[in-house]
Amino acid sequence: MLRAFQGLALAAALLLPHVALPAVPRPTPYTTSGELQGARWRLDVPVSWNGELVMLAHGYEPVGVPRPSPMPANDSTAGLLAAGYAVAQSAYASQGWAVADAIDDMERLRVHALSELKDVRRTWILGFSMGGAVAIATLERLPQHYNGGVSLCGANLPGEQLANDLLTTLVAFDYFFPAAEGLPQQGLASAEAAALPQMTLYQGVAAALQAQPAVAAQLATRLQVSTDALPGTISLHAMILHELATRAGGMPVGNLATVYRGFGDDDAFNAGVRRHAAVPLAQRYVRGKLALTGVVNRPLVIQFNNDDPSIVPRMQSVYPQLAEHAGATPSPHVLPRVGEGHCSFTDSQVVEALKAAAAAR
Structure with a gap:
């Protein structure tokens, strides 16, 4: 009789509709990580998540x-987490001037982050x-996925203008x-220098x-850097241009018809x-x-250091002018320079720049 009762109970259970058990909430704060098509990533979520996701794109490696x-x-992750934002970041699948790869890596990560985070209210880059x-570039190409962005x-x-600037140096x-x-x-732009x-x-x-030193000072003035920073700037420009040439399949720009001034x-x-x-x-690349x-067509905040x-200043004015000529709406909001050097921002300055993008909606 006991076996018969158990059999009837099992049959009845099989006829009942399936009821999913509620998901166990993930404890916060938490960090998850993994790899997507060769790009390692991490996602950090704070204790008091505000429902907003920041896709954080790192610089040149x-x-x-x-x-x-x-x-x-x-x-800058800790400051963003303290302000309530979840932060997703990719290591990118490749090193070097990996802008094109990074756009794809960040998009794959955004899709994955949304599969982990439910009810994301707003997404920023x-x-x-x-x-x-x-x-x-992500805001230009994939605006539908973002509420706005910040470039610090x-x-x-x-890319062509950047490469021309590097070649000039x-x-x-x-x-x-x-x-x-x-x-x-053969010069700093040669294959011998690249080696x-x-x-x-x-x-x-x-x-x-x-x-x-006198000639160095003249060159520093034209390149808009201090004489102390000049060796580092020149060698950095050489490294990036050679890496970009390798990635693009040859020298991406030329100066056969360039008329220089200054x-x-x-x-x-x-x-x-x-x-x-x-x-x-390479030029097509x-x-x-x-x-x-x-x-x-999304709010964009831009900020630099002193x-x-x-x-340098000649580079800083390029995109706002492009946006003005293109009739961008809203126009990029350029915040006053802060700090000294390259990418020298405090946590609060990073958060304030992000809030400025939200206020520009």
């Missing part, structure tokens, strides 16, 4: 730099340095210091500048400066994959 495991949080360009200390230039150095000891005779260890290139540039005797400079031709395939148009040796 040189090729070959060791990547710690597990993926560490960006320095916030980027630092190269990540600032990632943030703006961002390299907010179309290198050929100007070659012109003023044509026989720098320890550096290749040098970064420290060797930096030391060669620094020694040449130190040997001719280098003292401009006639002599233009007659003597080293000339380079662009590789068409920067014009397509790294394009910025100024067509943005005396930034990497993103």
Whole structure:
């Protein structure tokens, strides 16, 4: 009889509709992590989550730099969490000037984050340095997924314009210091320079500048950096341009027809400066994959630091002008410069920039 009763109970249970048990709430704060198509990621959620998600895009990471495991949080994560935001960030699948890859990596992560977080009220994208360009390009291409964005200390230039600026730095150095000891005779834009260890290139540039301080000061003024920061700026520009050339399949820009201004005797400079031709395939890469148009229709806040040796004033004005010419609505909101150096923001300044984007809706 007992077995018969158990059988009837089992049959009755099978006929009843399935009732799902309520999901056990995930404790907060919490961190999850994983990998999406070769890009490691992490998602941090605070104790008192405000229902808003910040997609955080990090800056330039040189090729070959060791990547710690597990993926560490960006320095600004703690401040954003304290303000109530959930923060998702990708390490990107590739290192170097990985803007195009990063856009795809961040989009895959956004979709995944929404599968983990329920009832996200608003989503923002916030980027630092190269990540600032990632943030703006994402807002231009995928505006439907975001309420707005923030670019802090961002390299907010179309890829071709950025590469041209980098090339100008290198050929100007070659012109003023044509026989720098320890550096290749073919110049800083050459394959021979690309093969040098970064420290060797930096030391060669620094020694040449130190040997001719008056010429170094003239070059620093034209490039809008201090003389102390000049060796680092030149070697950084060389590293990024060479990495970009590797990624694009050749020199992405040329200066065969460029007429330079502001280098003292401009006639002599233009007659003597080293000339380079662009590789068409590489040129198409920067014009397509790294394009910025100024067509943005989500609130965008831009902010820089004072005396930034990497993103100098001539670079800082580019995107607001693009947006103005494109008739962007709303127009990007450029906050006053704060701090000193490159990407030197306090936690409160990062949060305030994000709040400024929310207020611009």
